[in-house]
Amino acid sequence: MPDNRDDFIISIRYALLKKGAKQKFSLFFLILFSISIITLDKLSLPFMNVSRSIISDIIYRVAIVSSKPAKIIEYSIKMANRHINVYKNNQTLIEEIELLKKQKFDFAYMQSENKILKSALNFSNDKSPNQIFSISAKVIIDLKSPYLKSILINKGTRSGIKKGMSVFNKDYLLGNIIETNYISSRVLLLTDLNSKLPVIIENTNVNAILEGTGKKKNLRLSYLPENYIIESEKIIFTSGKDGFIQGGIPVAKTFLNQKNKIKIKILGDPDQALIVRVTNGQVD
């Protein structure tokens, strides 16, 4: 038994310290180095934040180049699918336009009525013009690892972007900024497990927290009132209770899935986002 233990210790020591053929560093040194980087990163020392920011900016630029071949393949497949389904899509679009034309007038009337009522109640949470911030950014990488559902955009602190700002794609909320570098930023998507957003359900005064589960068509509502049963085809809006994001922005929708279960899907599609708007809480 002691011989076996000695053999094990010798093997481990050999594996850790022996550099081997053409190895410049020993595993022991690199493991220690990794642990010290993790510790320094956790302590969030100022020099670590700056160096992380610089490294991130450089690596993101290289990552854009390396992702080009796959982007071209994806684009070709999408274009082919679009050409195949062009007639069907055209019919659907014509019907949608008719419907939207009808809804447009109702919407304009309700918007002006809402403004009047809010001003009457002195309840307006609109930001003054000098508080408004809005900038367009390009999605450079969209990553959905088992750890984080996020996208990277090509604007950073140089353009005035700050942590916590809201990101929109075609008027739909996509997520918010969680990491800022000098010329790039990371957006945490609403579908991510770590995303929590205060919301209100259409035609009710039910408040809840919208949480991501990692899937576009399976978001979760928590802190709902007891015995409350959610209905399908209801739009979920931001409630504005976090004090930063404007209320009344559509974010998700309930629907019946194939197994007749009510699910919640996000309205903005992060996979289709190419150009996004970064604002400090308001829709453009």
Place this chain on the structure above:
Amino acid sequence: MHYFPQIKNKLLHLLPVLLLYFFSFYNFEELKNIGKINFFSFNFQMILIYFYILKYPEYLGFGHIFLCGLITDTVIGTPLGTTSLSYLSLSLFTTYLRNSTLRSIMTAEWFTFIPALFFSNFIYLIIVNNFSNVSFYYVELLQNTFFTFLFFPFFYYFFNYYQKFFIKD
């Protein structure tokens, strides 16, 4: 012109390192959006590291593995050094296996990949859990680990073939 064979040979030698860097920068996320490819996602870097440290350690330096881990951390958004430590622990486990194995059998190496994957993922999860606020998707991670294990023989034969027929020492 006589430099061409030398350059070609150098590139062929560097292919594992280049592949490791390429997959660290880019995880084929765009392709995963097509159909059900995402379901079969696997960790190519782990297969590459396990195979080369086990069979041809002179072709893949620990320094490169460490750097690739740092790049992956930056791209994915996990705490800096996490993936490096996970890959290095996989390398440590594999080096230990190499030192204590007398005869190389593919099936044995395939099945020892399970504890190697478990060990390196375990370290990853401990660090992510304790050093960051990131929550992760256990099911996706399990799927990813399972397919990494499942696809190993295919890459084992592919890399073996590559080393035997393309690399001339």
